[in-house]
Amino acid sequence: MAPTLKLTYFDIRARAESIRLALTIAGIPFEDVRLPRSEWPAFKEKTPYGQVPTLEITENGQTFMAAQSEAILRYVARLAPESGLYPVEDPLKALRVDEILNACEDLGKKISPTMREPDAEKKVKTRQELTGPEGELTVFTKKINARLDPSGYVLGGDKPTIADLELNGAMWWMSSGLLDGVDPAWVNQFDRICKLRDKLAAHPKVKEWYSKK
Template identity: 60%
Template structure:
Protein backbone atom coordinates (compact mmCIF):
# COMPACT_ATOMS: atom_id res chain seq x y z
CA UNK A 1 0.00 0.00 0.00
CA UNK A 2 1.32 3.42 -0.92
CA UNK A 3 1.82 5.87 1.96
CA UNK A 4 -0.77 8.62 2.22
CA UNK A 5 1.60 11.32 3.44
CA UNK A 6 4.81 12.56 1.85
CA UNK A 7 8.08 11.13 3.14
CA UNK A 8 10.55 12.94 5.34
CA UNK A 9 13.82 13.32 3.44
CA UNK A 10 17.37 13.72 4.71
CA UNK A 11 20.01 14.25 2.00
CA UNK A 12 23.60 13.70 3.12
CA UNK A 13 26.68 14.89 1.25
CA UNK A 14 29.83 16.89 1.83
CA UNK A 15 29.69 20.66 2.30
CA UNK A 16 30.27 21.29 -1.42
CA UNK A 17 28.13 21.29 -4.56
CA UNK A 18 29.38 18.12 -6.24
CA UNK A 19 27.06 15.20 -6.97
CA UNK A 20 24.38 16.36 -4.54
CA UNK A 21 23.75 19.82 -5.95
CA UNK A 22 21.35 18.78 -8.75
CA UNK A 23 19.33 16.85 -6.14
CA UNK A 24 19.29 19.83 -3.76
CA UNK A 25 18.21 22.12 -6.59
CA UNK A 26 15.47 19.74 -7.73
CA UNK A 27 14.10 19.55 -4.20
CA UNK A 28 14.23 23.33 -3.85
CA UNK A 29 12.63 24.01 -7.24
CA UNK A 30 9.82 21.56 -6.45
CA UNK A 31 9.31 23.02 -2.96
CA UNK A 32 9.88 19.62 -1.33
CA UNK A 33 11.04 19.98 2.30
CA UNK A 34 14.26 18.16 3.15
CA UNK A 35 17.12 18.18 5.61
CA UNK A 36 20.36 19.19 3.92
CA UNK A 37 22.98 17.35 5.97
CA UNK A 38 26.49 18.49 5.05
CA UNK A 39 29.41 16.44 6.32
CA UNK A 40 32.18 18.66 7.65
CA UNK A 41 33.85 15.98 9.78
CA UNK A 42 33.45 12.34 10.70
CA UNK A 43 33.44 10.88 7.17
CA UNK A 44 35.53 7.90 8.30
CA UNK A 45 32.79 6.97 10.77
CA UNK A 46 29.96 7.68 8.33
CA UNK A 47 31.36 5.88 5.28
CA UNK A 48 30.83 2.27 6.50
CA UNK A 49 27.19 3.09 7.28
CA UNK A 50 26.38 4.06 3.67
CA UNK A 51 25.13 1.47 1.16
CA UNK A 52 28.21 1.71 -1.11
CA UNK A 53 30.71 3.65 0.95
CA UNK A 54 29.71 6.79 -0.95
CA UNK A 55 27.57 9.87 -0.68
CA UNK A 56 25.12 11.35 -1.51
CA UNK A 57 22.59 9.25 0.33
CA UNK A 58 18.91 9.97 0.93
CA UNK A 59 17.21 8.75 4.10
CA UNK A 60 13.49 8.32 3.32
CA UNK A 61 10.98 7.97 6.15
CA UNK A 62 7.22 7.54 5.71
CA UNK A 63 5.74 8.69 9.00
CA UNK A 64 2.38 6.94 8.58
CA UNK A 65 3.61 3.44 7.67
CA UNK A 66 5.76 2.51 10.64
CA UNK A 67 8.19 0.97 8.19
CA UNK A 68 11.26 2.78 9.46
CA UNK A 69 13.76 4.59 7.24
CA UNK A 70 15.10 3.47 3.88
CA UNK A 71 18.53 4.87 3.00
CA UNK A 72 19.02 5.11 -0.77
CA UNK A 73 22.15 5.93 -2.75
CA UNK A 74 23.51 6.68 -6.24
CA UNK A 75 23.07 10.31 -7.28
CA UNK A 76 21.26 9.72 -10.58
CA UNK A 77 18.73 7.39 -8.94
CA UNK A 78 18.14 9.88 -6.12
CA UNK A 79 17.61 12.68 -8.62
CA UNK A 80 14.99 10.69 -10.54
CA UNK A 81 13.24 9.73 -7.30
CA UNK A 82 12.99 13.35 -6.26
CA UNK A 83 11.72 14.32 -9.70
CA UNK A 84 8.99 11.67 -9.43
CA UNK A 85 7.99 13.01 -6.01
CA UNK A 86 7.63 16.50 -7.46
CA UNK A 87 4.35 17.84 -8.74
CA UNK A 88 4.43 17.42 -12.56
CA UNK A 89 3.85 21.15 -12.89
CA UNK A 90 7.51 21.67 -12.01
CA UNK A 91 8.59 19.86 -15.18
CA UNK A 92 11.64 18.14 -13.73
CA UNK A 93 10.90 14.73 -15.26
CA UNK A 94 7.74 14.32 -17.39
CA UNK A 95 6.85 10.75 -16.42
CA UNK A 96 3.72 10.88 -18.59
CA UNK A 97 5.92 11.21 -21.69
CA UNK A 98 8.27 8.20 -22.07
CA UNK A 99 10.13 9.69 -25.04
CA UNK A 100 10.84 12.92 -23.18
CA UNK A 101 12.10 10.87 -20.21
CA UNK A 102 14.34 8.87 -22.55
CA UNK A 103 15.89 12.07 -23.90
CA UNK A 104 16.44 13.35 -20.37
CA UNK A 105 17.98 10.06 -19.23
CA UNK A 106 20.27 10.05 -22.25
CA UNK A 107 21.67 13.46 -21.36
CA UNK A 108 22.11 12.54 -17.70
CA UNK A 109 24.10 9.48 -18.75
CA UNK A 110 26.18 11.57 -21.16
CA UNK A 111 27.17 13.76 -18.22
CA UNK A 112 28.41 10.64 -16.43
CA UNK A 113 30.64 9.98 -19.45
CA UNK A 114 32.23 13.40 -19.01
CA UNK A 115 32.90 12.63 -15.37
CA UNK A 116 34.54 9.36 -16.42
CA UNK A 117 36.95 11.28 -18.68
CA UNK A 118 37.95 13.78 -16.00
CA UNK A 119 38.02 11.57 -12.90
CA UNK A 120 41.32 9.79 -13.68
CA UNK A 121 43.11 13.15 -13.62
CA UNK A 122 41.95 13.69 -10.04
CA UNK A 123 44.09 10.76 -8.88
CA UNK A 124 47.33 11.97 -10.51
CA UNK A 125 49.62 13.14 -7.68
CA UNK A 126 52.05 15.00 -9.93
CA UNK A 127 50.72 18.51 -10.59
CA UNK A 128 52.35 18.93 -13.99
CA UNK A 129 51.21 15.52 -15.19
CA UNK A 130 47.71 16.39 -13.99
CA UNK A 131 47.72 19.64 -15.97
CA UNK A 132 49.14 17.88 -19.03
CA UNK A 133 46.43 15.20 -18.91
CA UNK A 134 43.72 17.85 -18.75
CA UNK A 135 45.30 19.92 -21.52
CA UNK A 136 45.21 16.78 -23.65
CA UNK A 137 41.50 16.29 -22.88
CA UNK A 138 40.57 19.86 -23.83
CA UNK A 139 42.73 20.13 -26.96
CA UNK A 140 40.77 20.74 -30.19
CA UNK A 141 40.97 17.01 -30.93
CA UNK A 142 40.98 15.96 -27.27
CA UNK A 143 38.56 13.36 -25.95
CA UNK A 144 36.62 15.82 -23.78
CA UNK A 145 36.34 18.43 -26.52
CA UNK A 146 35.22 15.80 -29.01
CA UNK A 147 32.56 14.47 -26.65
CA UNK A 148 31.24 17.89 -25.59
CA UNK A 149 31.01 18.87 -29.26
CA UNK A 150 28.74 15.88 -29.80
CA UNK A 151 26.61 16.78 -26.79
CA UNK A 152 26.38 20.39 -27.96
CA UNK A 153 25.14 19.14 -31.32
CA UNK A 154 22.68 16.84 -29.60
CA UNK A 155 21.17 19.78 -27.75
CA UNK A 156 20.16 21.20 -31.11
CA UNK A 157 17.84 18.22 -31.65
CA UNK A 158 14.21 19.00 -30.92
CA UNK A 159 13.28 18.36 -27.32
CA UNK A 160 16.66 17.46 -25.87
CA UNK A 161 16.42 20.52 -23.69
CA UNK A 162 12.76 21.02 -23.13
CA UNK A 163 13.02 24.72 -22.42
CA UNK A 164 10.13 24.84 -19.97
CA UNK A 165 9.68 27.28 -17.13
CA UNK A 166 11.83 25.07 -14.90
CA UNK A 167 14.91 23.03 -15.86
CA UNK A 168 14.68 19.26 -16.25
CA UNK A 169 16.88 16.97 -14.19
CA UNK A 170 19.16 16.66 -17.23
CA UNK A 171 19.69 20.40 -17.29
CA UNK A 172 20.34 20.44 -13.54
CA UNK A 173 22.90 17.64 -13.93
CA UNK A 174 24.70 19.42 -16.75
CA UNK A 175 24.57 22.71 -14.89
CA UNK A 176 26.57 21.08 -12.10
CA UNK A 177 29.12 19.62 -14.48
CA UNK A 178 29.51 22.87 -16.41
CA UNK A 179 29.90 24.81 -13.16
CA UNK A 180 32.79 22.49 -12.27
CA UNK A 181 34.44 23.00 -15.65
CA UNK A 182 34.03 26.78 -15.36
CA UNK A 183 35.04 27.05 -11.70
CA UNK A 184 38.82 27.20 -12.07
CA UNK A 185 39.08 24.30 -9.61
CA UNK A 186 40.34 22.00 -12.37
CA UNK A 187 43.94 23.10 -12.85
CA UNK A 188 44.64 23.00 -16.59
CA UNK A 189 41.04 23.72 -17.65
CA UNK A 190 40.52 27.44 -18.40
CA UNK A 191 37.40 29.07 -16.98
CA UNK A 192 36.26 30.01 -20.48
CA UNK A 193 36.61 26.49 -21.91
CA UNK A 194 32.84 25.87 -21.81
CA UNK A 195 32.20 29.08 -23.77
CA UNK A 196 33.37 27.27 -26.87
CA UNK A 197 30.22 25.11 -26.80
CA UNK A 198 27.35 27.43 -27.67
CA UNK A 199 24.36 25.40 -26.48
CA UNK A 200 26.04 24.04 -23.38
CA UNK A 201 27.06 27.57 -22.41
CA UNK A 202 23.47 28.73 -22.90
CA UNK A 203 22.18 25.81 -20.84
CA UNK A 204 24.45 26.78 -17.96
CA UNK A 205 23.43 30.43 -18.23
CA UNK A 206 19.73 29.56 -18.35
CA UNK A 207 19.82 27.32 -15.28
CA UNK A 208 22.13 29.68 -13.39
CA UNK A 209 19.64 32.50 -13.96
CA UNK A 210 16.59 30.56 -12.77
CA UNK A 211 15.05 32.38 -9.75
CA UNK A 212 15.00 29.29 -7.52
CA UNK A 213 18.60 28.43 -8.43
CA UNK A 214 19.70 31.99 -7.66
CA UNK A 215 17.80 31.84 -4.39
CA UNK A 216 19.44 28.56 -3.38
CA UNK A 217 22.92 29.73 -4.33
CA UNK A 218 22.39 32.97 -2.43
CA UNK A 219 21.83 30.95 0.73
CA UNK A 220 24.59 28.42 0.16
CA UNK A 221 27.64 30.07 -1.34
CA UNK A 222 30.72 27.80 -1.16
Protein backbone atom coordinates in the same frame (compact mmCIF):
# COMPACT_ATOMS: atom_id res chain seq x y z
CA MET B 1 1.73 12.10 4.15
CA ALA B 2 4.88 13.27 2.36
CA PRO B 3 8.16 11.56 3.30
CA THR B 4 10.79 13.33 5.39
CA LEU B 5 14.05 13.70 3.45
CA LYS B 6 17.62 14.10 4.63
CA LEU B 7 20.28 14.65 1.97
CA THR B 8 23.89 14.12 3.06
CA TYR B 9 26.99 15.25 1.18
CA PHE B 10 30.12 17.30 1.75
CA ASP B 11 30.00 21.10 1.90
CA ILE B 12 30.64 21.47 -1.83
CA ARG B 13 28.46 21.39 -4.95
CA ALA B 14 29.76 18.42 -6.95
CA ARG B 15 27.57 15.29 -6.97
CA ALA B 16 24.83 16.56 -4.66
CA GLU B 17 24.08 19.96 -6.14
CA SER B 18 21.76 18.72 -8.86
CA ILE B 19 19.74 16.92 -6.18
CA ARG B 20 19.63 20.00 -3.96
CA LEU B 21 18.40 22.07 -6.90
CA ALA B 22 15.84 19.45 -7.94
CA LEU B 23 14.38 19.43 -4.43
CA THR B 24 14.39 23.23 -4.37
CA ILE B 25 12.74 23.63 -7.78
CA ALA B 26 10.14 20.99 -6.90
CA GLY B 27 9.38 22.79 -3.64
CA ILE B 28 10.11 19.68 -1.56
CA PRO B 29 11.35 20.35 2.00
CA PHE B 30 14.57 18.53 2.92
CA GLU B 31 17.36 18.58 5.46
CA ASP B 32 20.61 19.61 3.76
CA VAL B 33 23.35 17.90 5.75
CA ARG B 34 26.88 19.12 4.95
CA LEU B 35 29.17 16.39 6.23
CA PRO B 36 32.51 17.51 7.73
CA ARG B 37 35.46 15.56 6.35
CA SER B 38 36.34 14.52 9.90
CA GLU B 39 33.02 12.66 10.15
CA TRP B 40 33.29 10.94 6.80
CA PRO B 41 35.06 7.70 7.91
CA ALA B 42 32.34 6.92 10.45
CA PHE B 43 29.48 7.89 8.14
CA LYS B 44 30.98 5.93 5.25
CA GLU B 45 30.37 2.67 7.11
CA LYS B 46 26.65 3.45 7.21
CA THR B 47 26.25 4.09 3.49
CA PRO B 48 25.12 1.39 1.03
CA TYR B 49 28.19 1.70 -1.23
CA GLY B 50 30.69 3.68 0.81
CA GLN B 51 29.74 6.80 -1.15
CA VAL B 52 27.79 10.01 -0.85
CA PRO B 53 25.39 11.61 -1.60
CA THR B 54 22.78 9.62 0.27
CA LEU B 55 19.13 10.42 0.80
CA GLU B 56 17.44 9.17 3.96
CA ILE B 57 13.72 8.76 3.35
CA THR B 58 11.48 8.44 6.39
CA GLU B 59 7.93 7.36 5.70
CA ASN B 60 5.35 5.56 7.81
CA GLY B 61 7.82 5.29 10.67
CA GLN B 62 10.51 3.58 8.59
CA THR B 63 13.74 5.02 7.18
CA PHE B 64 15.42 3.92 3.98
CA MET B 65 18.85 5.21 2.94
CA ALA B 66 19.04 5.65 -0.82
CA ALA B 67 22.27 6.03 -2.78
CA GLN B 68 23.43 6.74 -6.35
CA SER B 69 22.82 10.33 -7.40
CA GLU B 70 20.93 9.62 -10.64
CA ALA B 71 18.53 7.26 -8.88
CA ILE B 72 17.95 9.90 -6.21
CA LEU B 73 17.36 12.54 -8.89
CA ARG B 74 14.68 10.42 -10.56
CA TYR B 75 13.03 9.72 -7.21
CA VAL B 76 12.87 13.41 -6.38
CA ALA B 77 11.40 14.20 -9.80
CA ARG B 78 8.75 11.52 -9.39
CA LEU B 79 7.73 13.01 -6.05
CA ALA B 80 6.70 16.16 -7.91
CA PRO B 81 5.59 15.19 -11.44
CA GLU B 82 4.04 18.62 -11.94
CA SER B 83 7.53 20.14 -11.77
CA GLY B 84 8.45 18.72 -15.18
CA LEU B 85 11.82 17.59 -13.85
CA TYR B 86 11.33 14.12 -15.35
CA PRO B 87 8.66 13.61 -18.05
CA VAL B 88 7.55 10.11 -17.08
CA GLU B 89 4.33 10.51 -19.08
CA ASP B 90 6.25 10.91 -22.37
CA PRO B 91 8.63 8.02 -23.19
CA LEU B 92 10.52 9.95 -25.86
CA LYS B 93 11.11 12.98 -23.67
CA ALA B 94 12.13 10.72 -20.80
CA LEU B 95 14.57 8.99 -23.13
CA ARG B 96 16.13 12.33 -24.09
CA VAL B 97 16.57 13.20 -20.42
CA ASP B 98 18.11 9.80 -19.67
CA GLU B 99 20.45 10.14 -22.64
CA ILE B 100 21.96 13.37 -21.33
CA LEU B 101 22.20 11.93 -17.82
CA ASN B 102 24.21 9.02 -19.20
CA ALA B 103 26.33 11.37 -21.32
CA CYS B 104 27.19 13.30 -18.15
CA GLU B 105 28.38 10.05 -16.60
CA ASP B 106 30.58 9.41 -19.64
CA LEU B 107 31.93 12.93 -19.38
CA GLY B 108 32.93 12.34 -15.77
CA LYS B 109 34.64 9.07 -16.65
CA LYS B 110 36.86 10.86 -19.13
CA ILE B 111 38.36 13.21 -16.57
CA SER B 112 38.05 11.25 -13.32
CA PRO B 113 41.29 9.26 -13.93
CA THR B 114 43.19 12.54 -13.64
CA MET B 115 41.87 12.92 -10.10
CA ARG B 116 43.91 9.87 -9.13
CA GLU B 117 47.09 10.93 -10.92
CA PRO B 118 49.80 11.50 -8.27
CA ASP B 119 52.17 13.35 -10.63
CA ALA B 120 51.00 17.01 -10.64
CA GLU B 121 52.75 17.87 -13.89
CA LYS B 122 51.32 14.85 -15.69
CA LYS B 123 47.87 15.63 -14.29
CA VAL B 124 47.92 19.16 -15.70
CA LYS B 125 49.27 18.00 -19.07
CA THR B 126 46.61 15.30 -19.41
CA ARG B 127 43.81 17.75 -18.62
CA GLN B 128 45.16 20.27 -21.08
CA GLU B 129 45.16 17.56 -23.75
CA LEU B 130 41.61 16.49 -22.88
CA THR B 131 40.31 20.05 -23.11
CA GLY B 132 42.32 21.14 -26.14
CA PRO B 133 40.54 21.96 -29.43
CA GLU B 134 40.69 18.31 -30.53
CA GLY B 135 40.80 16.83 -27.05
CA GLU B 136 38.51 13.98 -26.07
CA LEU B 137 36.55 16.05 -23.57
CA THR B 138 36.08 18.92 -26.00
CA VAL B 139 34.91 16.68 -28.82
CA PHE B 140 32.50 14.78 -26.58
CA THR B 141 31.07 17.93 -24.99
CA LYS B 142 30.42 19.38 -28.45
CA LYS B 143 28.30 16.31 -29.12
CA ILE B 144 26.34 16.87 -25.90
CA ASN B 145 25.91 20.53 -26.78
CA ALA B 146 24.41 19.59 -30.14
CA ARG B 147 21.81 17.36 -28.47
CA LEU B 148 20.30 20.22 -26.48
CA ASP B 149 17.39 22.28 -27.71
CA PRO B 150 18.69 25.53 -29.31
CA SER B 151 17.02 27.48 -26.49
CA GLY B 152 19.31 25.81 -23.97
CA TYR B 153 17.36 23.28 -21.92
CA VAL B 154 17.44 19.67 -23.06
CA LEU B 155 13.74 19.67 -23.93
CA GLY B 156 13.39 23.38 -24.62
CA GLY B 157 10.77 25.50 -22.90
CA ASP B 158 11.18 27.19 -19.54
CA LYS B 159 11.19 24.18 -17.23
CA PRO B 160 14.53 22.48 -16.49
CA THR B 161 14.76 18.72 -16.19
CA ILE B 162 17.08 16.68 -14.00
CA ALA B 163 19.31 16.30 -17.07
CA ASP B 164 19.72 20.07 -17.22
CA LEU B 165 20.62 20.14 -13.53
CA GLU B 166 23.16 17.35 -13.93
CA LEU B 167 24.78 18.84 -17.02
CA ASN B 168 24.94 22.24 -15.38
CA GLY B 169 26.68 20.66 -12.40
CA ALA B 170 29.22 18.93 -14.61
CA MET B 171 29.99 22.16 -16.44
CA TRP B 172 30.25 24.08 -13.18
CA TRP B 173 32.90 21.61 -12.05
CA MET B 174 34.84 22.04 -15.29
CA SER B 175 34.74 25.84 -15.01
CA SER B 176 35.21 26.10 -11.25
CA GLY B 177 38.96 26.63 -11.30
CA LEU B 178 39.31 23.64 -8.98
CA LEU B 179 40.81 21.47 -11.72
CA ASP B 180 44.42 22.40 -12.37
CA GLY B 181 45.04 22.40 -16.10
CA VAL B 182 41.44 23.19 -17.09
CA ASP B 183 40.81 26.76 -18.21
CA PRO B 184 37.61 27.99 -16.50
CA ALA B 185 36.67 29.65 -19.82
CA TRP B 186 36.71 26.26 -21.60
CA VAL B 187 32.94 25.88 -21.18
CA ASN B 188 32.20 29.15 -22.99
CA GLN B 189 32.70 27.57 -26.42
CA PHE B 190 29.52 25.48 -26.05
CA ASP B 191 26.69 27.86 -26.94
CA ARG B 192 23.68 25.79 -25.93
CA ILE B 193 25.26 24.67 -22.68
CA CYS B 194 25.94 28.33 -21.86
CA LYS B 195 22.30 29.15 -22.56
CA LEU B 196 21.30 26.31 -20.23
CA ARG B 197 23.60 27.65 -17.54
CA ASP B 198 22.26 31.19 -17.84
CA LYS B 199 18.60 30.13 -17.90
CA LEU B 200 19.06 27.97 -14.84
CA ALA B 201 20.90 30.72 -12.98
CA ALA B 202 17.93 33.03 -13.67
CA HIS B 203 15.36 30.52 -12.41
CA PRO B 204 13.57 32.18 -9.44
CA LYS B 205 13.94 29.20 -7.11
CA VAL B 206 17.59 28.69 -8.06
CA LYS B 207 18.32 32.38 -7.45
CA GLU B 208 16.61 32.14 -4.08
CA TRP B 209 18.61 29.00 -3.19
CA TYR B 210 21.95 30.63 -3.85
CA SER B 211 20.96 33.90 -2.21
CA LYS B 212 20.78 32.00 1.07
CA LYS B 213 24.22 30.39 0.69
